[in-house]
Amino acid sequence: MAVGDYCTEVLTLFAHPTHAGDLEATAGTRLHGEAAALDRSAWVALSALCRDGRVIQARWRAWGCPHLLAACELTALQLEGRPLESLARFSLNELAERLEVPAEKLGRLLVIEDAQRALAASMPATG
Amino acid sequence: MAVGDYCTEVLTLFAHPTHAGDLEATAGTRLHGEAAALDRSAWVALSALCRDGRVIQARWRAWGCPHLLAACELTALQLEGRPLESLARFSLNELAERLEVPAEKLGRLLVIEDAQRALAASMPATG
Amino acid sequence: MSAPVYLDYAASWPVDPRVAEAMTRALLEPDLQANPSAGHPGGQRAALAIEQARGSIAAMVGADPGRLLITSGATESDNLAVLGVARGQRDRGRHVITSRGEHRAVIDACRQLEKEGFEVTWLKPERAGCVEPWQVLEALREDTLLVSVMHANNETGALCDLAPIGAACQARGTLLHVDAAQSAGKLPLDAGALGVDLLAFTAHKLGGPKGIGALACSERALAALQPLQFGGGQERGLRSGTSATHQVLGFGLAATLAVEAMQAESDRVSGLRERLWSRLQSVGGVWRNSPAEGCLPGTLNLGFEGVEGESLMLAIRSGVWASSGSACASASAEPSYVLRAMGLSDLACQASLRLSLGRWTEADEVDRAAVLIAGAVERLRERAPPGVRSRIR
Amino acid sequence: MSAPVYLDYAASWPVDPRVAEAMTRALLEPDLQANPSAGHPGGQRAALAIEQARGSIAAMVGADPGRLLITSGATESDNLAVLGVARGQRDRGRHVITSRGEHRAVIDACRQLEKEGFEVTWLKPERAGCVEPWQVLEALREDTLLVSVMHANNETGALCDLAPIGAACQARGTLLHVDAAQSAGKLPLDAGALGVDLLAFTAHKLGGPKGIGALACSERALAALQPLQFGGGQERGLRSGTSATHQVLGFGLAATLAVEAMQAESDRVSGLRERLWSRLQSVGGVWRNSPAEGCLPGTLNLGFEGVEGESLMLAIRSGVWASSGSACASASAEPSYVLRAMGLSDLACQASLRLSLGRWTEADEVDRAAVLIAGAVERLRERAPPGVRSRIR
Numbered sequence A, B: 001m002a003v004g005d006y007c008t009e010v011l012t013l014f015a016h017p018t019h020a021g022d023l024e025a026t027a028g029t030r031l032h033g034e035a036a037a038l039d040r041s042a043w044v045a046l047s048a049l050c051r052d053g054r055v056i057q058a059r060w061r062a063w064g065c066p067h068l069l070a071a072c073e074l075t076a077l078q079l080e081g082r083p084l085e086s087l088a089r090f091s092l093n094e095l096a097e098r099l100e101v102p103a104e105k106l107g108r109l110l111v112i113e114d115a116q117r118a119l120a121a122s123m124p125a126t127g
Numbered sequence C, D: 001m002s003a004p005v006y007l008d009y010a011a012s013w014p015v016d017p018r019v020a021e022a023m024t025r026a027l028l029e030p031d032l033q034a035n036p037s038a039g040h041p042g043g044q045r046a047a048l049a050i051e052q053a054r055g056s057i058a059a060m061v062g063a064d065p066g067r068l069l070i071t072s073g074a075t076e077s078d079n080l081a082v083l084g085v086a087r088g089q090r091d092r093g094r095h096v097i098t099s100r101g102e103h104r105a106v107i108d109a110c111r112q113l114e115k116e117g118f119e120v121t122w123l124k125p126e127r128a129g130c131v132e133p134w135q136v137l138e139a140l141r142e143d144t145l146l147v148s149v150m151h152a153n154n155e156t157g158a159l160c161d162l163a164p165i166g167a168a169c170q171a172r173g174t175l176l177h178v179d180a181a182q183s184a185g186k187l188p189l190d191a192g193a194l195g196v197d198l199l200a201f202t203a204h205k206l207g208g209p210k211g212i213g214a215l216a217c218s219e220r221a222l223a224a225l226q227p228l229q230f231g232g233g234q235e236r237g238l239r240s241g242t243s244a245t246h247q248v249l250g251f252g253l254a255a256t257l258a259v260e261a262m263q264a265e266s267d268r269v270s271g272l273r274e275r276l277w278s279r280l281q282s283v284g285g286v287w288r289n290s291p292a293e294g295c296l297p298g299t300l301n302l303g304f305e306g307v308e309g310e311s312l313m314l315a316i317r318s319g320v321w322a323s324s325g326s327a328c329a330s331a332s333a334e335p336s337y338v339l340r341a342m343g344l345s346d347l348a349c350q351a352s353l354r355l356s357l358g359r360w361t362e363a364d365e366v367d368r369a370a371v372l373i374a375g376a377v378e379r380l381r382e383r384a385p386p387g388v389r390s391r392i393r
């Protein structure tokens, strides 16, 4: 109930994010999606480096509460290795459960979903 | 303010009364006066042994609070040696001041005054 | 000279040294100093310690810790229950039932309700300060919002038979408040099973610190309450104010210790009480205002023919600390309605003495106290006019 | 690893070890265990000790000890002042003036008054959470019963200029209540000279225990109050409930120690506050919500461009305990009206942090905290989208 109650997974992901920041300068297709809902205290940017129809590297930047930042880290982790055609799939429930996100914060996770949709939409049209 | 706040004089007179009880069986005129006001929690009996126009011994019995009992002791003390014609004189103010009797208890001292009046009135009529 | 014998447990218990020690630790422990509402680990640790203590406090009275509100004492708990329910539910009715035998915290809160337009039925306590269940049953009405009765009377120790009252209130949907300040921690108490919606008690009558109490609530009661004080939203929004960590921890430990010792202490203390009673009978002309059955283990309210209470108190005070039987320890002294309702005259009320025993009372203290009291009674009787004794009894 | 740096003094001070020791003695001393309302010597000694402590508490704020009511804390004091005056004087008027920058104890009490048919004028704090005197003067009406303003704001530390408000209220016979929970014991305060009728404060913000506070009253105020809780008649009948001897003694000693150290501590702590401010400026994009002049010595409310408060709090919490700048330590978190009224956007409010220093803050702690906070701010900014910083300031 108290402000600042986080499960271990949030604490770990928040303290040691390995996917925060920008993509490495490697060859591949670069995707980028961004969404913000400042009234819900959330601003999320996702980027992905793709090769051979798969995400080989994902990175995030975000402004928001620890749950949001941890959820971004988890999202980036899960994006890596994914085939491009599944890029628009986003499981809010799974994230929320794993990170024990309190109900009043669920709206913030939707911003990640929006960013991921934008990421998927940024794919160059193949024929 | 607190219940049970008594000045030193009350404490001494209450703890070591030398005039409580009954008169000794010595020759002399015996006077007795009694007054009660149960609604004010006071019942006072005074007795005096008189010879040669003076009180030579005074005793009290009383039922009431410590202030009342101490005031009875002081009254008996002051009666001793007094000439009979002054017997009806009673100084409420002096008693009240000396014993620091709280205002709400002053009514009780009037019962001593009544007993002392009765004492004076019990004098056998001289011619 | 030996220390005075403390026979005023009904007014307040000395703090249990184990409780004092735990409180000292709480006052010095850096991790427990933060505001328990603070979001950082310091605040969280304090909040956690409070929740553990709340569990112990609730367990003592068969309450749900999630619905146990911490207050500053039974006075506040009583007021929160009485004023809180009535004000919170004033649209649903205006009738409250209580008795003239209650503690002033309940009586004066109910008087305040009368000023606010409520109708209060004042039952006359039939049993040494406590009401009989039939009295409540008779007084219950369609529009009765609240019944407030005490579990154990603070002057006499008499116990109220709560179960039938609880059942009747539950059947009608009327909230039942019980002031258990005197009994909590001393007798088994199961608020849930008894159908009690609001149970008030206080730490300092069971070995805990002064200035902390609780109000255990049923779900219905919780929804019905209007707070007495508003603010930061602590205690489910029903009792705002920074939680006093060390106080709550002291209360919690006192509750745990009370439960552990309850059966043994109840036997031991009631044994001492009977010893005191039999020793005091030597003076003659002594009567018992406390019931012999259905009474708190530690409370013995007595009357002495021909004796005035204030003088008796002073005569014994270098050796025995007790309360006059006619007034609970309160800042103002009023004649006791409880004793008068038992048929005692005003004067007999004034001839009464409340001796109350507890955790640290020993047999030799009881014997010492009996000798001192008997001596003082005899001395005062000798000083009283001969007619007094037959009148003041 | 060294202990976390405690920078949450505005929420609560650690208990002064000297106070803890005095309280321990009071908890163990047989002579202080009785109920202070009891008539026997035990009760009288406790009552006497309480009166001495009351004198120290009153002296700290220039109040008359005979009119200083002991409560369970500033929340209760605020409620007693606001609800007590309004309910007690409802026949004389229905208008109350306060500000949206007050502590929730005052705000929520005033909201309750609105439900009870009073009209509340809600001033918009012009000065970092505090009102300017002209605002009050403008709002005063014929039927204004009470003005309630705070002396020092709990979020920013900004100080209110009380004297002109006091003079205006006195001239019109309107009662003035001042919440001095943050300033009492830290700055010289003379309730009488300032024309303050009701002054609320609490022990745990100046080194005393939690769960005890005071409301210092003028004669007029005392006559005007309706109690929040009724009962045994303690505290002049205005705050019933058994007095908590150890708590009052702790409060009394804390007051004495606060007065002794006031000038030196005020200089020392404000020096440390400026040191912290200058150290933190290295990160850039940091602004100060607290005024540089006319501020409590220990409070520094800051904002960091591009940073979200909750994440900042978590990022520093293994090394620094502080509060988010947008919410006082309360059981519920609401966006801060105080900061928004200063022109900050919701997002800027969320980028704020309240660092508060006090009696045991040391220079090396300040330096350590500055390094940790600056590092966390930088890390969070690196993780934020590039557009954020220009938007969130």
Ligand SMILES: Cc1ncc(COP(=O)(O)O)c(C=O)c1O
Binding pocket: C010, C011, C072, C073, C074, C075, C076, C078, C103, C105, C150, C152, C153, C154, C179, C180, C181, C182, C201, C202, C203, C211, C213, D240, D241, D242
């Ligand atoms: C029956 C009863 N109710 C209420 C109270 C008040 O409790 P507190 O002293 O915690 O305010 C007391 C004792 O003082 C009591 O005996």
Ligand SMILES: Cc1ncc(COP(=O)(O)O)c(C=O)c1O
Binding pocket: C240, C241, C242, D010, D011, D072, D073, D074, D075, D076, D078, D103, D105, D150, D152, D153, D154, D179, D180, D181, D182, D201, D202, D203, D211, D212, D213
């Ligand atoms: C300005 C102000 N008023 C009132 C309070 C409430 O005081 P307490 O914690 O004693 O209930 C606080 C702190 O919590 C405060 O900062």
